[in-house]
């Protein structure tokens with residue numbers, strides 16, 4: 001995995017309906033080359049739909065998505081997607097999962113990719129013996145082995161425990177800094193969004209309702225006042241002042257207050 005360059009993604013008045021249901025009604029969003037965007041919003045607001053549109057797995061009902069200035073048609077070949085579940089093939093060893101579909105000297109590349117996610121020594125094991133966090137590392141190696149210009153992350157850390165999640169956030173940030181891909185992360189976790197993103201975008205009523213630039217230096221610290229202030233401001237905007245205060249009081253570790 002070497003340093004590439006991220007692609008630019010531009011959504012222009014993108015709408016998506018499923019039958020009678022309008023999920024997205026007019027998304028205007030520019031994701032610059034190499035930018036890290038976090039997409040947040042209440043459950044069912046259309047975050048995953050937006051990501052699937054970016055991946056070319058769904059087509060907009062109207063509007064256009066431009067990839068490096070060209071209309072996206074069919075599958076986005078510059079992008080790879082990582083989901084909440086690792087989706088590894090259980091009958092293939094870890095290294096074969098990472099190199100799936102590749103030709104040539106993929107073994108060497110796959111071994112290097114595994115090394116970069118800290119799993120070099122597990123290459124010849126079966127996915128079933130790995131922990132959830134390790135499986136997500138394999139999924140990350142598989143997503144990045146082909147040096148995509150766009151990485152689409154659909155709540156990839158949602159099923160992990162809090163500490164593994166923090167480790168994975170650091171890993172994703174480091175690989176993004178080294179490889180310069182454009183990243184679009186869907187998350188329920190406002191803390192995670194503020195930790196990783198250059199901009200946090202709120203989807204509401206089918207549109208990009210709000211956009212917070214995160215101007216905190218990296219690596220970011222959860223304990224910093226500015227970090228906590230921004231998380232609070234975002235939650236207040238989404239939940240309203242009363243419910244947000246109650247949610248913050250509800251948890252000392254902070255998991256509840258961060259989840260939408």
Ligand SMILES: Nc1ncnc2c1ncn2[C@@H]1O[C@H](COP(=O)(O)OP(=O)(O)OP(=O)(O)O)[C@@H](O)[C@H]1O
Pocket residue numbers: 018023041042043044045046047048049050
């Ligand atoms: N293929 C589909 N066919 C019909 N309806 C769909 C399809 N995909 C998504 N939807 C609907 O679109 C809406 C938005 O779904 P989506 O998964 O994008 O939301 P989300 O914001 O990612 O939700 P969550 O945070 O709960 O994962 C939901 O009401 C869902 O039922």
